[in-house]
Amino acid sequence: MNPQTIQTVTDLLINAGLKIIAALLIFAIGRVLIEFAVSLTRRALDKQRIEPTLVRYLASVISVLANIALIIAILGFFGVETTSFAALFAAAGIAIGAAWAGLLANFAAGAFIIVLRPYKVGDFITAGGVTGTVKELGLFVTAIDTPDNVLVFVGNNKIFSDNIQNFSVNPYRRVELAAQLNHSVDHNDAIARLKQGLANIPNVLNSPAPDVEILEFNLSGPVLAVRPYTNNIHYWQVYFDTNRLIRESFGQAGYPTPAQHFVIRNATG
The missing domain is CATH 3.30.70.100 (Alpha-Beta Plaits)
Structure with a gap:
């Protein structure tokens, strides 16, 4: 191998190494900034006295989206065409949304239930055709203990799209x-x-x-x-x-x- 080829290979390796080091630094700094932004968001939402469950899920969504953006930015730094990745993510989002339409509907309904608070854990309700005591309120399903001691999981979208009777709110x-x-x-x-x-x-x-x-x-x-x-x-x-x-x-x-x-x-x- 002649000296010119060796020099060319050495230069390529050095450039690649520097880019990898720079990408790692960008990733580390980006992760720190993302965690800082998520922490600020959580504190701001906590001050508004928003339901803790909703705060955790919003923080998770922000973190995931920010990390995806960070990865796309690093790929762009390496010269990778990111437009195709953005289109791919958009297509994947549409496909996932179509496949998980029911799940996403339950997610959206759960978020509204947590914000509007038509019932809370411990309330005796009739919702989604089920009567009992609310055991757990999640973003996708609500767990209800029926009077005959059966735990029933009801999709939040079914609950939110129907009438909700709360027997525990009024004093009698x-x-x-x-x-x-x-x-x-x-x-x-x-x-x-x-x-x-x-x-x-x-x-x-x-x-x-x-x-x-x-x-x-x-x-x-x-x-x-x-x-x-x-x-x-x-x-x-x-x-x-x-x-x-x-x-x-x-x-x-x-x-x-x-x-x-x-x-x-x-x-x-």
């Missing part, structure tokens, strides 16, 4: 029950007995007072609406105690069992 909730009476029973006596008994059930609120009124009539007799009010955490206790009250108070009063009455007439020609 109405228990709705019905009591069937026989035709011969004095409904005023039955109403008085139930109101007196409801006052003795634990966790039934005095204000608003329980509602006991005639709801409707059927072939067996009048039907009473029995509606005490209580906090959501005592709902089922009041529900079952009220059912027991209806049965026991009517039994002690000696009310006849409700039965349908028919009149049959023999029509003669």
Whole structure:
């Protein structure tokens, strides 16, 4: 190998080495700047009292996008045509978006749920066709513990696109029950007995007072609406105690069992 070739190879290796060292320095400095920018973003979002889960995900998204931009910049430093890479990333983004449309919809809905806060962990809700206590609120799914102790994961997009009932926000909730009476029973006596008994059930609120009124009539007799009010955490206790009250108070009063009455007439020609 002649001296000129050796010199050329040496120059190429030196230039390549210098470019690699420069690229490593750019990458290191870029990483430091990215971490600094992400840290500033987190602190700014924390000062706005934004949900910590959303802050973490936003910081992750910013970090990923910034690192991709840094890599493209380093490739451009080496003389690589970055326009094709940008087009490739755009095409990949479109393909991934089409393939993960449902996942991205859940992600977007989760972000809105975290910001708007229609419910929080520990609330008793009905959402996405599921009723129970919120166990965990994520950006993609919400975990709900149903009353029969089944953990159900519901997609946030399904929740956000439907009605959400939150039973834990308001200070009290109405228990709705019905009591069937026989035709011969004095409904005023039955109403008085139930109101007196409801006052003795634990966790039934005095204000608003329980509602006991005639709801409707059927072939067996009048039907009473029995509606005490209580906090959501005592709902089922009041529900079952009220059912027991209806049965026991009517039994002690000696009310006849409700039965349908028919009149049959023999029509003669």
